Amino acid sequence: MDYFIQQLINGLTLGGLYALIALGYTMVYGVIQLINFAHGEFFAAGGYMGVILLSFFAGLGYIDTHPFLCIGASILLTMAYCAFLAMGVERVAYKPLRRASRLAALVSALGMSIFLSNGLMLTQGVFDKAYPSELIQGGFEVGTVIVSYLQLVIMGLTILLLVGLNILVFKTRVGMAMRATAQDKIMSSLVAISSNRIIAMTFAIGAGLAACAGIMVGFYYGSVRYDMGFVPGIKAFAAAVLGGIGNITGAMLGGLIIGMVEIFGAAYISGQYKDVFAFIILISVLYFKPTGIMGENVDDTRV
Amino acid sequence: MIHEFKKVLKTYAIGMLWLLGLLWPLMGIHPDGTLTFVNAFKVWLGILGVTFCGLLLYVANKSGSLNVITRPLLDTREKINIASSKVPFWVWWLIVLAVALAFPNFTTRYAQDIAIQVLIYICLGLGLNIVIGLAGMLDLGYIAFYGVGAYTYALLSVNYGISFWMSLPIAATTAAIAGCIIGYPTLRMRGDYLAIVTLGFGEIVRLILNNWMTLTNGPNGILGIKAPAIYLPIFEGGLSFEYFYLKKLYYLYYVALALAIFTIIAVHRLIYSRIGRAWESIREDETAAELMGVNTFLLKLLAYAMGAVFAGLAGAFFAARMRFVSPESFTFLESAMVLCMVVLGGMGSIPGIILGVGALIILPEIFREFELYRMLAVGLAMVVMMVFKPAGLIPAKRVGTRSEEKEG
CATH class of the missing domain: 1.10.3470 (ABC transporter involved in vitamin B12 uptake, BtuC)
Known part of the structure; x- marks a missing residue:
């Protein structure tokens, strides 16, 4: 039973991270009905930017005196960086193709993803980059279940971001404009909502969340790699589909479920095939219920 | 030509600045707490040079200033096309095949x-x-x-x-x-x-x-x-x-x-x-x-x-x-x-x-x-x-x- 609870906590941590990445997919899909293949790369870029900034602060010596300030500043700067990156990527690879065929947009997105991950490799090297994991150390035990402070920090930050996003999307004027654009671009532009600006903003927000997930994954696993965006990207996409693509609450739920399934699958079925479980869920969801758990009816052009 | 160039120049300038903003943090922030600018600038200037030449060519071609060069090229291509279409298709295939076999x-x-x-x-x-x-x-x-x-x-x-x-x-x-x-x-x-x-x-x-x-x-x-x-x-x-x-x-x-x-x-x-x-x-x-x-x-x-x-x-x-x-x-x-x-x-x-x-x-x-x-x-x-x-x-x-x- 303790083993089960331990895995449950691990699953929740991982699931929260997947949820953060999945939100980017689902929000972008909501506004332009396109899978942003480069989203995994925003996540990887976030991981790298985080370690660059953290080691920079460490080099300056601030990290020993104000550790939490440094981590907070790193996270914020990284989120800004990735948002900036995503807006540019959108302008270069997606905006010119808004009226082109879907195949063209997909190929362009895929090309962008390859370009970004190789750009990271060229500037940062092919080897793993170690994270200063010793910054958030320790944990406490309940019986034999170990909960590390890092896991608590990750869960807390995830919840904070998710709540913040919900407030942004459902309570503010910007969020209302976003939802309006997702529903009907022409109609919303008639009421003076600049759909280009909203789309760019959606990319930026999604990338910011992914960047934050990238930093936390770096802390959690202790290192980052230039191609680390690929597999989590697909898994987060599976989460977005599972929750019903285009649906924000669904993506959060889907992320948690995918994280749990992966951890429990690895713990009870097979550790070698842990990456396969997410794919199997993705394929069965698409086969049996393409609208996902919380998705509304999806018309033909979307599926 | 100048007019067309002005139109794209602003977008291009913003794009290149954006690139610099992305490139510099990846290359210029070091773990020992120092900031360098030279490396990132070198790479950026290289990209700038290449893309700027590309942009010039693109704009010149679009506005027709390159007609002096492209027109004869197009003409010769047309002539080659006409000449080659007189030879039956299978002859071309045979030539390609012969080259491939002898390769x-x-x-x-x-x-x-x-x-x-x-x-x-x-x-x-x-x-x-x-x-x-x-x-x-x-x-x-x-x-x-x-x-x-x-x-x-x-x-x-x-x-x-x-x-x-x-x-x-x-x-x-x-x-x-x-x-x-x-x-x-x-x-x-x-x-x-x-x-x-x-x-x-x-x-x-x-x-x-x-x-x-x-x-x-x-x-x-x-x-x-x-x-x-x-x-x-x-x-x-x-x-x-x-x-x-x-x-x-x-x-x-x-x-x-x-x-x-x-x-x-x-x-x-x-x-x-x-x-x-x-x-x-x-x-x-x-x-x-x-x-x-x-x-x-x-x-x-x-x-x-x-x-x-x-x-x-x-x-x-x-x-x-x-x-x-x-x-x-x-x-x-x-x-x-x-x-x-x-x-x-x-x-x-x-x-x-x-x-x-x-x-x-x-x-x-x-x-x-x-x-x-x-x-x-x-x-x-x-x-x-x-x-x-x-x-x-x-x-x-x-x-x-x-x-x-x-x-x-």
Whole structure:
């Protein structure tokens, strides 16, 4: 039973991270009905930017005196960086193709993803980059279940971001404009909502969340790699589909479920095939219920 | 010219500043707490110089200032076209074939090796072309079928000693079956979902190859695969046959050439057949095609299986040529490479894809010192092609003629 609870906590941590990445997919899909293949790369870029900034602060010596300030500043700067990156990527690879065929947009997105991950490799090297994991150390035990402070920090930050996003999307004027654009671009532009600006903003927000997930994954696993965006990207996409693509609450739920399934699958079925479980869920969801758990009816052009 | 230039200059300037903003933090922030600007600026200035020249050329060409140069070029091209169209088509084919046949006699081992790679990728590219170019389905797990073909021959050869020629149809069949297995659940989806599910399937196949130790020997791969062999007739003292292994690249080149020619002819025949037209109708509008009585599901499955067949053939040859297979050869990046070849050359166009394959295999060989930038260029090429020239370098011609073209 303790083993089960331990895995449950691990699953929740991982699931929260997947949820953060999945939100980017689902929000972008909501506004332009396109899978942003480069989203995994925003996540990887976030991981790298985080370690660059953290080691920079460490080099300056601030990290020993104000550790939490440094981590907070790193996270914020990284989120800004990735948002900036995503807006540019959108302008270069997606905006010119808004009226082109879907195949063209997909190929362009895929090309962008390859370009970004190789750009990271060229500037940062092919080897793993170690994270200063010793910054958030320790944990406490309940019986034999170990909960590390890092896991608590990750869960807390995830919840904070998710709540913040919900407030942004459902309570503010910007969020209302976003939802309006997702529903009907022409109609919303008639009421003076600049759909280009909203789309760019959606990319930026999604990338910011992914960047934050990238930093936390770096802390959690202790290192980052230039191609680390690929597999989590697909898994987060599976989460977005599972929750019903285009649906924000669904993506959060889907992320948690995918994280749990992966951890429990690895713990009870097979550790070698842990990456396969997410794919199997993705394929069965698409086969049996393409609208996902919380998705509304999806018309033909979307599926 | 100045006017046109002013229009794009602002966008360009913003874009380059944006690039600088992205590049500098990656290159200029160091773990020892120092900031440097020189390195990032050097790289940025290099990019700036190259893209600015490109921009100048682009604008000049658009506004017609380059007419002095381009007009004669276009004229000569037109003349060459007219002159070449007087010679029957089959003559060109014969010339190409003769060059291809004579090729290994004049070249070194190195060139033969590259040529074999080109031929393998022609098979792969044309196979993927059926799925993407004709049927319009984005398949990102295509390399899995290549892997299935390669492992089929590897296992048959190592475990049962079955010859290459026997294994070739078996590899094609297993790849086709794999295609059907993967295709059956995924073909209900369209567009982006299909892309990501095939991506997932490709990864699953790779993971299975990597982890099923008893069958595939996992990441260590399979060694000791036999090269293709033929019975060589010997006329000394009556007729007898010698079992002769085609181990030299010189011989393997001809096997690859035969495979590539087979693929080209088969794909050509498929494009101009009833099935090919049905595929194109599915690509253009699936609902309309279904309405006109095209069995879309069956044909999509067929497109998938046919694409897999060619990948399976290429895979079996790859295993025979390397005499070693490991899961590392069948990663997602390989799929992306093949996809880029198809996209660069022109989806649906056979000469285009051959050009695309040639460009992506031969250019990196020429620019060896830029090997690291290869995938970067591949990704960039995909974006640039889609934005500026989505039909590819040699766009596919329409099958048949439309009524209005005939009249005019």
